[in-house]
Amino acid sequence: MLTSLRIPHCLNRLKVLLVLSCPLLEDMTLDCGAPALHYRGSLIPMEFAAPLKLTKLSVELLPCHSALGFIFNELPATLLRLEMLSLSCTQLEGVDSVSRLSKCRSLHHLILNWTISDSARGTTDILDLGCLLEAAPSMEKLELHMVMDHFLHKRYRQEDGELRSLPSCPHSHLSLVHISGFIGEKDQLELALHIIHNATVLEALKIDPWPRTANPVRARVKSENRLANGRSVALAFLCKDDHRSVVSVLEDVGE
Numbered sequence: 196m197l198t199s200l201r202i203p204h205c206l207n208r209l210k211v212l213l214v215l216s217c218p219l220l221e222d223m224t225l226d227c228g229a230p231a232l233h234y235r236g237s238l239i240p241m242e243f244a245a246p247l248k249l250t251k252l253s254v255e256l257l258p259c260h261s262a263l264g265f266i267f268n269e270l271p272a273t274l275l276r277l278e279m280l281s282l283s284c285t286q287l288e289g290v291d292s293v294s295r296l297s298k299c300r301s302l303h304h305l306i307l308n309w310t311i312s313d314s315a316r317g318t319t320d321i322l323d324l325g326c327l328l329e330a331a332p333s334m335e336k337l338e339l340h341m342v343m344d345h346f347l348h349k350r351y352r353q354e355d356g357e358l359r360s361l362p363s364c365p366h367s368h369l370s371l372v373h374i375s376g377f378i379g380e381k382d383q384l385e386l387a388l389h390i391i392h393n394a395t396v397l398e399a400l401k402i403d404p405w406p407r408t409a410n411p412v413r414a415r416v417k418s419e420n421r422l423a424n425g426r427s428v429a430l431a432f433l434c435k436d437d438h439r440s441v442v443s444v445l446e447d448v449g450e
């Protein structure tokens with residue numbers, strides 16, 4: 196029944212705050228100084244007052260919201276010391292162009308669990324995530340777990356046209372990248388290439404056709420065809436640009 200959550204005092208011994216089952220919650224104002232917050236629910240206004248202790252934020256947005264929209268527009272600007280962000284969301288509509296690129300300067304580790312529904316696929320461009328390199332200049336570890344839940348799957352082939360590229364954005368911290376749900380579609384490949392070329396200290400790029408998020412996934416997401424396409428596109432187009440031998444394409448399927 197909770198509709199408003201306000202914690203105005205610093206609670207020194209509180210380490211983690213979990214807000215998981217408050218479907219009626221409309222706003223949250225936290226000044227409790229907890230270093231970690233895990234929130235599951237719909238997108239509501241969240242306010243965090245100083246001192247800025249929050250370093251770890253995990254958000255499962257229900258029912259759906261644009262991932263980029265959240266990071267760039269809703270992620271509270273006061274989270275100046277945020278080091279780890281884990282975000283789970285389902286994209287039902289296309290992404291609005293990212294108007295205001297606010298920087299997450301302290302972010303070291305980003306986990307993005309991104310389900311792209313059939314209705315959003317036509318207007319969602321995965322290469323847009325390339326702007327994260329610019330937005331999170333200290334990021335060391337990136338995990339992108341995609342669930343591509345659309346009917347018309349098309350693997351990239353050379354005759355499908357030139358691959359697009361984004362403006363150069365050298366990144367000098369990103370060393371570990373794990374991309375799962377990689378089924379060899381053109382924009383997925385373009386994003387992976389952007390990372391290979393621009394992450395100057397990259398040590399490992401794990402390409403994993405299997406969808407790894409905890410979301411319930413439907414049969415078509417895991418179809419053999421998609422997994423095989425993901426592997427063959429990665430081997431054909433990524434590995435040849437992998438001059439530092441950082442790419443590994445995961446073979447095993449299943450959890």
Ligand SMILES: *[C@@H]1O[C@H](CO)[C@@H](O)[C@H](O)[C@H]1NC(C)=O
Binds near residue numbers: 389393
């Ligand atoms: C960054 O990636 C783009 C592809 O999106 C590529 O065209 C560009 O050359 C890369 N930058 C560097 C410094 O390699």
Ligand SMILES: *[C@@H]1O[C@H](CO)[C@@H](O)[C@H](O)[C@H]1NC(C)=O
Binds near residue numbers: 255
């Ligand atoms: C995202 O998925 C990973 C891998 O399944 C999981 O460990 C993590 O908790 C998920 N994050 C959120 C916010 O749901």
